[in-house]
Amino acid sequence: MAETAAQFPEVQGGGSLIVAWQVKGKTVLVVGGGEVAAGRILHCLNADALVTVVSPAARLNPEVAYRVAQGQVAHVDRNFEPSDLDGADMVLVAVDDPAASTAIWQLCKARRIPANIADVPPECDFYFGSVHRDGPLQIMVSTNGKGPRLASMIRKFIAKQLPSDAGRAIETVGQLRVRLRQIAPRPEEGPKRMAWMSKVSEAYPWDEMCGLSEEDIGNLLRFYPSGKVPALDELKAMRANPGADKEAFDGSFGFSVGA
């Protein structure tokens, strides 16, 4: 029995289920227009949500007022009314009124709309964390409610450790995958394509992928038919002008991380 258990990861309770919620084109209702609401709104816009803010205009903070003026969010210029929930896919409440907040939470639960009432953990289907963003890369730090300020410090610490163009590594891999499918489109080649992509990601440390240019990707793809993946140095030596960005590549792992 002990042997069986050792094979599998042990459960470590007390965490959250951290997920990347898809709100693109979905309606997110934000009740309140203060500083907390401003942060929530930006998170939602960064995820391509359709945001509606319900709050008297006089109580909008400058950032929220700016986004309303720019047409980035829709605005309902009054206090919350239950009919505001019609068509809402998610509700975020950030008002200094515990009774009103609780009432909205209960309406959301009756309608099965996921909701977050700021500063009231029991009235939250989900919590927010501190998010680092770099193109397609998102890194979210949660302390599970134990230290929001620490979450932000840890997020900044992580951002400093990452290569400055970490997001580009992801774009590069995405681009490689797309171009590979162009040169080897047949469905029956799927396993070969997957095996080769897997070999690529084993051959190159992920942070070195940031530095690969379109030319490099083109050169790399020439190896696909053979199923081989060249060493990184070999790939760079194939450049028309191999010395051009020497500085960016000759550094050790530590170098590329330091910046």
Next chain:
Amino acid sequence: MAETAAQFPEVQGGGSLIVAWQVKGKTVLVVGGGEVAAGRILHCLNADALVTVVSPAARLNPEVAYRVAQGQVAHVDRNFEPSDLDGADMVLVAVDDPAASTAIWQLCKARRIPANIADVPPECDFYFGSVHRDGPLQIMVSTNGKGPRLASMIRKFIAKQLPSDAGRAIETVGQLRVRLRQIAPRPEEGPKRMAWMSKVSEAYPWDEMCGLSEEDIGNLLRFYPSGKVPALDELKAMRANPGADKEAFDGSFGFSVGA
């Protein structure tokens, strides 16, 4: 107008809304019992969910079978039936049957149950990412579907950069907050408590908090009445045996990060 815009963070679309979903005591239905299901199940158990797996016993992978045998999850030994959705707060589908998957997705949407159909992005309310866990600290890396393998590499990279006991820093801050409330319980002291906690987090780099002992926390709290926060060296010098863990503290910022 240009001036106004510069004041506020620019919207960077194309991301997800990353959130820490609260599934403690909630019912998560997992349809399928293969390798992908095993990963999902562990995520859910780590977040204290009540997990029910629907899958013929013969198709459970060893890890899922182990968790069923241990009573960590409930098991329904057959294929999915619509009534399985009764009482489900979330549904995760990981079966190699696109038609069945889509049918389950549609049932979930009709009932407004958040759902994830593995490998079918348009049939997902949310995606999973790669998660680093250290006690109350959770760090989730998402590439927004562009490179799941890269997400896992970046997660490992981050884990290596973090101090080995980063989770402890969060526990320590949590403990400090609890003990502060014990020695200064009056509600009217709230602003003073908050201001002092804020001073503490400004005075000490977060990763140095990992190294503070209960004795240090006790010593630190003696400064609260004055509203002051001692320098870290000063705090360490107050230890009954200041040289005891010299090695752990004399390193620079770089040292504590390297391990």
